[in-house]
Amino acid sequence: MNRLNRMAGMALLLGxxxxxxxxxxxxxDQQIAAEQARQDMLYYQESIRILKAKTETLEQEVxxxxxxxxxxxxTQSRVIQGQLDGLNTALEDLNRRIGSVDAARQADKKQxxxxxxxxxxxxxxxxxxxxxxxxxxxxxxxxxxYEHVVQAGETLSAIATAYGVRVSDIVEASNLSSxxxxxxxxKLFIPAR
Numbered sequence: 001m002n003r004l005n006r007m008a009g010m011a012l013l014l015g016x017x018x019x020x021x022x023x024x025x026x027x028x029d030q031q032i033a034a035e036q037a038r039q040d041m042l043y044y045q046e047s048i049r050i051l052k053a054k055t056e057t058l059e060q061e062v063x064x065x066x067x068x069x070x071x072x073x074x075t076q077s078r079v080i081q082g083q084l085d086g087l088n089t090a091l092e093d094l095n096r097r098i099g100s101v102d103a104a105r106q107a108d109k110k111q112x113x114x115x116x117x118x119x120x121x122x123x124x125x126x127x128x129x130x131x132x133x134x135x136x137x138x139x140x141x142x143x144x145x146y147e148h149v150v151q152a153g154e155t156l157s158a159i160a161t162a163y164g165v166r167v168s169d170i171v172e173a174s175n176l177s178s179x180x181x182x183x184x185x186x187k188l189f190i191p192a193r
Contacts, residue, residue, distance in 0.1 A: 127177055145173065145191040150182045163190045 148159060156179055160167045171179045173191045 145189055148188045148190050150184055150186040150188060152184050154182065156180075156182060159188065159190070164193060165190060 146163065148163070150159075156167050156170060160170055163170075167179070169191050170176070170188055173189045174187075176188075
């Protein structure tokens with residue numbers, strides 16, 4: 001802007017110098033040059049005024065944008081903090097729910113174990129009373145057969161198949177009260193065919 005002022009001033013001085021230098025210049029040409037210099041000066045002054053106004057407007061806009069940025073940064077921080085607080089609350093609620101579900105699961109597990117223990121005790125008591133009231137079985141076998149020691153993973157049906165006898169023959173010959181519960185090391189009598 002200062003540069004435009006200087007250029008306008010120089011143009012005016014040049015016009016005046018030409019008019020006063022003693023050169024033979026037509027007064028009409030001097031008037032035209034002076035008018036042209038004045039017009040140029042007015043043009044440059046108007047350009048400077050417009051540029052100053054635009055600069056001021058831009059400075060105001062920059063100030064407003066900075067204010068908005070600071071304001072939105074604070075607002076955004078508050079929004080993010082609010083979201084984090086909400087997530088923390090939801091997480092605490094989930095932890096409480098997990099804790100109560102786990103406690104209920106433990107209570108259910110204890111109740112099931114107690115119920116199963118009671119039923120097993122009742123079954124064992126019933127089996128013992130049956131085995132006491134049941135007369136000793138009379139073997140219809142010749143007394144000949146094999147002794148078999150139960151190994152890990154063996155089932156009564158696999159043993160019966162291996163010896164070529166029926167499962168019921170082994171149950172009766174070995175006097176098994178619970179044939180579905182073999183123990184490793186248990187001795188079974190396998191009747192001869």
